Amino acid sequence: MAWTSRREWVETTGQGGIAVNRGPSLQSGVRGRFLAAPRGPWATVEDADWLSWTWQQQNRVRTLEEIGSVIRLTDGERHAFGESNRMFRVGITPYYASLMHPTDLECPIRRQSIPTLGELLMSPEDRRDPLAEDADSPVPGITHRYPDRVLFYVTHNCPVYCRFCTRKRKVSDPSMAARFQQLEDGLAYIRANPSIRDVVLSGGDPLSLSDEKLEWIISELRRCAHVEVIRIGSRNLVTLPFRITDAFVDVLRRYQPIYFNTHFNHPRECTLEAFDAAAQLADAGVVIGNQTVLLRGVNDRWEIVKELVHKLLLMRIRPYYLYQCDLAEGLSHFRTPIETGIGIIEKLRGYTSGLAIPQFVVDLPGGGGKVPIGPEYVISHVGRVWRFRNYRNAEFVYVEADGL
Numbered sequence: 001m002a003w004t005s006r007r008e009w010v011e012t013t014g015q016g017g018i019a020v021n022r023g024p025s026l027q028s029g030v031r032g033r034f035l036a037a038p039r040g041p042w043a044t045v046e047d048a049d050w051l052s053w054t055w056q057q058q059n060r061v062r063t064l065e066e067i068g069s070v071i072r073l074t075d076g077e078r079h080a081f082g083e084s085n086r087m088f089r090v091g092i093t094p095y096y097a098s099l100m101h102p103t104d105l106e107c108p109i110r111r112q113s114i115p116t117l118g119e120l121l122m123s124p125e126d127r128r129d130p131l132a133e134d135a136d137s138p139v140p141g142i143t144h145r146y147p148d149r150v151l152f153y154v155t156h157n158c159p160v161y162c163r164f165c166t167r168k169r170k171v172s173d174p175s176m177a178a179r180f181q182q183l184e185d186g187l188a189y190i191r192a193n194p195s196i197r198d199v200v201l202s203g204g205d206p207l208s209l210s211d212e213k214l215e216w217i218i219s220e221l222r223r224c225a226h227v228e229v230i231r232i233g234s235r236n237l238v239t240l241p242f243r244i245t246d247a248f249v250d251v252l253r254r255y256q257p258i259y260f261n262t263h264f265n266h267p268r269e270c271t272l273e274a275f276d277a278a279a280q281l282a283d284a285g286v287v288i289g290n291q292t293v294l295l296r297g298v299n300d301r302w303e304i305v306k307e308l309v310h311k312l313l314l315m316r317i318r319p320y321y322l323y324q325c326d327l328a329e330g331l332s333h334f335r336t337p338i339e340t341g342i343g344i345i346e347k348l349r350g351y352t353s354g355l356a357i358p359q360f361v362v363d364l365p366g367g368g369g370k371v372p373i374g375p376e377y378v379i380s381h382v383g384r385v386w387r388f389r390n391y392r393n394a395e396f397v398y399v400e401a402d403g404l
């Protein structure tokens with residue numbers, strides 16, 4: 001059965017989607033603005049399967065024929081599929097695929113998950129490891145760049161292989177699977193380095209691992225007195241919200257503080273299923289942030305970003321970073337001028353809640369790390385006198401105290 005409206009979904013299933021939201025935090029007024037995924041060609045799949053994250057994983061769309069049953073592919077896409085699949089596999093959960101518009105070539109879900117000819121183009125500035133993560137890797141599976149925090153890669157798998165992946169040199173490649181020994185070595189490195197107070201679990205998508213494996217990793221981290229913050233970097237809220245089960249949330253609840261950084265790029269990804277999954281995390285006290293990548297033809301207009309960040313706040317997700325698309329291979333068709341990002345921030349600052357405004361950052365090629373950039377509001381600074389323009393371009397002066 002295809003769900004055409006949220007009401008039909010609720011009436012037919014007798015509940016609000018997968019994550020049964022029992023708490024007082026359920027606000028039907030807000031929740032009512034979110035629509036369930038349409039299910040498309042999977043309309044006849046039983047709920048028990050559709051809502052199961054393992055079913056979604058096992059039934060990922062991988063072949064040309066399968067994709068052809070969801071959307072009508074162009075010749076270019078067919079060609080790109082054959083070529084790109086060898087380097088960076090195609091994989092899309094039925095849930096995410098069902099969000100695709102069947103005929104619109106510009107559909108933002110399609111652009112993010114179906115290879116195009118642009119992916120085959122290498123430009124001179126492209127790099128295999130754009131952020132030099134492997135150079136800053138003291139042991140396999142760890143990138144230690146900043147003084148007090150590390151990235152810890154715990155799996156190479158993801159439910160959906162995003163075509164703009166910065167780590168496609170190893171994500172999806174089975175030979176890159178983090179073996180048990182690699183996890184042990186990563187944990188040993190973290191234990192041995194008391195300067196590490198923040199660990200970002202990454203990959204791949206860490207939620208591709210079982211609850212048991214994740215609990216083992218998280219509990220080992222919690223046993224390190226110097227590890228204060230544990231972050232999970234996961235796109236499952238977007239690509240496979242059914243992964244956020246009661247059992248998983250119970251694990252997280254035991255090891256607070258847990259921060260969860262997810263990756264919505266377009267308002268169309270803000271479905272009822274995603275809303276309910278985020279609500280479960282938030283109700284367990286998990287703080288959710290969002291990292292968006294600016295992508296040409298997907299979200300490079302301020303109206304789209306504004307709609308996205310407003311939806312995220314309704315989902316109790318705080319916009320954290322807006323990334324300039326990096327220099328990974330075959331991404332030049334996705335890149336926007338840096339001015340585009342600055343212009344988007346300029347259209348938000350002052351015009352909407354500060355809560356909704358992410359930090360626009362460029363993660364510097366070669367391992368320089370993230371630097372924030374944004375519109376310039378300082379007109380001049382002479383002695384104690386600072387001249388500013390505000391968001392409406394009016395001028396204001398601030399004079400510092402004398403004798404500082």
Ligand SMILES: *Cc1c(COP(=O)(O)O)cnc(C)c1O
Pocket residue numbers: 143144145146149150151200370
């Ligand atoms: C992005 C990143 C982090 C986390 O950075 P925050 O600015 O603290 O979110 C840590 N290590 C590496 C290598 C990173 O790229």
